[in-house]
Amino acid sequence: MGEQGFLCTGISKKFGGLGGDFLYSVIVIEELSQISEAGLAAPLHSDIIVPYINTYATEAQKQKYLPGCVSGDIITAVAMTEPDAGSDLASMTTTAVIEGDEIVLNGSKTFISNGIHSDLIIVAARDPLVENPHQAISLYLVESETPGFQKGRQLNKMGLKSQDTSELFFNNCRIPKTNQLGEKGSGFIMLMEKLQQERLVCAVMGIAAAEKILKSTMTLIQGKNTAGTFHIKSQVVQFALVEMATEVKIGRTFINKLIADHMEGQNVVIETSMAKYWTTDLARKTAETSLNLLGETGTLEKCPVVKDFRDVRVMSIFAGTNEIMKGIIAKCMGL
Numbered sequence: 014m015g016e017q018g019f020l021c022t023g024i025s026k027k028f029g030g031l032g033g034d035f036l037y038s039v040i041v042i043e044e045l046s047q048i049s050e051a052g053l054a055a056p057l058h059s060d061i062i063v064p065y066i067n068t069y070a071t072e073a074q075k076q077k078y079l080p081g082c083v084s085g086d087i088i089t090a091v092a093m094t095e096p097d098a099g100s101d102l103a104s105m106t107t108t109a110v111i112e113g114d115e116i117v118l119n120g121s122k123t124f125i126s127n128g129i130h131s132d133l134i135i136v137a138a139r140d141p142l143v144e145n146p147h148q149a150i151s152l153y154l155v156e157s158e159t160p161g162f163q164k165g166r167q168l169n170k171m172g173l174k175s176q177d178t179s180e181l182f183f184n185n186c187r188i189p190k191t192n193q194l195g196e197k198g199s200g201f202i203m204l205m206e207k208l209q210q211e212r213l214v215c216a217v218m219g220i221a222a223a224e225k226i227l228k229s230t231m232t233l234i235q236g237k238n239t240a241g242t243f244h245i246k247s248q249v250v251q252f253a254l255v256e257m258a259t260e261v262k263i264g265r266t267f268i269n270k271l272i273a274d275h276m277e278g279q280n281v282v283i284e285t286s287m288a289k290y291w292t293t294d295l296a297r298k299t300a301e302t303s304l305n306l307l308g309e310t311g312t313l314e315k316c317p318v319v320k321d322f323r324d325v326r327v328m329s330i331f332a333g334t335n336e337i338m339k340g341i342i343a344k345c346m347g348l
């Protein structure tokens with residue numbers, strides 16, 4: 014993907030990128046969805062993690078890391094989640110302590126996408142001396158060869174099998190002070206600032222998956238018309254497909270508007286939270302309905318929707334669960 018120019022399309026030409034706008038990213042995300050390609054978690058690398066480096070890194074950090082991120086020689090991961098800190102990131106316990114010119118990291122992370130393949134990890138860790146979690150957390154750049162850093166198990170997920178998700182351990186892992194990303198104590202602020210694009214990327218993935226599932230279902234159903242197999246002439250089947258197509262169209266219209274608003278620099282945090290939960294739920298619902306319509310065909314591993322069914326299941330969990338999205342929206346509605 015790096016060789017073909019499909020990674021980090023938004024990074025400036027100065028660092029080897031295309032200098033493209035967010036629409037380039039959307040095209041890559043959608044094309045990957047069309048072929049059910051989930052390996053490498055490319056949208057996470059290109060459009061969620063690397064933008065942190067692009068926005069908050071020093072010039073020296075950018076020069077060191079961005080060209081590799083664009084070429085694919087550096088695969089990135091972002092490590093926030095811990096065994097006892099999922100939705101509630103404020104309760105993370107991984108510590109970062111300054112010792113002379115170094116920062117010493119201790120703790121563990123889990124469910125980290127690209128964890129096994131990663132060469133560079135953005136790690137969220139807290140200063141144990143600062144009580145307020147919103148001021149205690151900072152972001153650090155950890156290279157995978159750093160002594161004290163260890164990759165753990167690759168987790169055996171129900172879906173996204175070609176994408177690694179793993180544990181990471183930090184045991185007196187010493188990084189140079191210059192590997193702090195952004196201001197000390199501003200980890201939460203940086204995470205918040207990047208949420209809009211993160212959720213929009215997930216929403217694009219959600220609607221693209223729903224579109225792909227609808228297309229596959231139509232092909233499978235129209236491709237077989239022997240009596241007793243798929244009853245395409247049955248009103249029940251037709252109406253189910255019509256409802257799927259209508260919801261997918263509504264979702265696509267909403268997403269296209271959000272993409273345009275995001276590209277214009279508008280604040281659409283609430284709308285992207287709505288879109289993240291709604292489109293990923295839609296993808297799940299579409300997959301479920303599809304398998305039901307496909308009957309016994311939908312129980313076979315060779316049926317393409319079976320893979321999609323498993324892959325879309327986890328979308329409502331990562332990047333902030335769908336319940337967390339609803340909580341944010343409720344707060345913004347003054348509830």
Ligand SMILES: Cc1cc2nc3c(=O)[nH]c(=O)nc-3n(C[C@H](O)[C@H](O)[C@H](O)COP(=O)(O)OP(=O)(O)OC[C@H]3O[C@@H](n4cnc5c(N)ncnc54)[C@H](O)[C@@H]3O)c2cc1C
Nearest residue numbers: 091092093094099100124125126327330331332334336337
């Ligand atoms: C495939 C995959 C990839 C991932 N990749 C990464 C990654 O690259 N980096 C990373 O840091 N993390 C990653 N994660 C972790 C992911 O961000 C967490 O799983 C997520 O934040 C939820 O945390 P949890 O699983 O501990 O669930 P919990 O927070 O324990 O939540 C369990 C349930 O309770 C609900 N819940 C929790 N709090 C509230 C609340 N306040 N209000 C209402 N409902 C609530 C949740 O919605 C959920 O249904 C990944 C997870 C998966 C599955």
